[in-house]
Amino acid sequence: MTETQQNRTDKGAYVRDMFATIAPRYDTANRVLTGGMDEGWRKTAIDLLAPPANGRILDLCCGTGDVSFHLLRRDPSLHVTGIDFCEPMLAGARARTLREAPSKDVTFLEGDVMSLPFEENSFDGATMGFSMRNVVDIGGTLAEVQRVLRSGARFVNLDVSKAPSALLRRAFNLYFYGLVPLLGGLVGGSRRAYTYLPQSLTHHPNADQLADRFAAAGFIDCGYQRLMGGTIAIHYGTKP
Numbered sequence: 001m002t003e004t005q006q007n008r009t010d011k012g013a014y015v016r017d018m019f020a021t022i023a024p025r026y027d028t029a030n031r032v033l034t035g036g037m038d039e040g041w042r043k044t045a046i047d048l049l050a051p052p053a054n055g056r057i058l059d060l061c062c063g064t065g066d067v068s069f070h071l072l073r074r075d076p077s078l079h080v081t082g083i084d085f086c087e088p089m090l091a092g093a094r095a096r097t098l099r100e101a102p103s104k105d106v107t108f109l110e111g112d113v114m115s116l117p118f119e120e121n122s123f124d125g126a127t128m129g130f131s132m133r134n135v136v137d138i139g140g141t142l143a144e145v146q147r148v149l150r151s152g153a154r155f156v157n158l159d160v161s162k163a164p165s166a167l168l169r170r171a172f173n174l175y176f177y178g179l180v181p182l183l184g185g186l187v188g189g190s191r192r193a194y195t196y197l198p199q200s201l202t203h204h205p206n207a208d209q210l211a212d213r214f215a216a217a218g219f220i221d222c223g224y225q226r227l228m229g230g231t232i233a234i235h236y237g238t239k240p
């Protein structure tokens, strides 16, 4: 194994272990840390996806299924597949299926989004929520998403982003790097994890750079919508 491959494996294992630690309280921590606003952001992301009726939708890094269940609430005719490499997060998603969508077509699979276990042109749309910062290889992930989408299908990515205003960035950083580790430690059960999560934004591309990465991966009609002054962004692109 080369040094680069080893680093990728190490970072992936670190991220997986971290989410395994916070999985049991992940949903509660999300609601507390965002004051419940994350629900509205997810709905906006799904509006931008505009999934076709009866469509097959892939929810990448599905975690406990927040985006997947929003998809099904918007349109119960959808066929949703969630994929994540952290089994305890998937266990949460499967438990929620019994409570929130017992009769819907939703499946949660263990797998790595940088190497998707699906044929080409398998899906009519794809989503990713709050995860692009965590994947080791953004370009490799975008290439995989593109491979499994059918021509004309859209990919929508919702995540924390860097606000364009320096003032807002400073205020957000106080919250994100200061308060989130404290609150995350109390509510989410792991200060270490909620210290890592904000840091994952530090070296992440800004909104324009991420849109460029979408285009470089071959997506067309790429763009993004800023929410909360740009501290949240929803990127989208279509497979040609």
Ligand SMILES: C[S@@+](CC[C@H](N)C(=O)[O-])C[C@H]1O[C@@H](n2cnc3c(N)ncnc32)[C@H](O)[C@@H]1O
Residues within 6 Å of the ligand: 012, 015, 016, 019, 060, 061, 062, 063, 064, 065, 066, 067, 083, 084, 085, 086, 089, 111, 112, 113, 114, 128, 129, 130, 131, 134, 135, 136
């Ligand atoms: C912050 S959570 C987001 C979960 C969910 N999408 C949401 O909106 O709440 C990030 C998720 O990405 C998963 N993840 C990170 N890298 C991954 C990879 N390479 N392949 C699959 N899952 C990955 C983690 O296991 C974790 O469940």
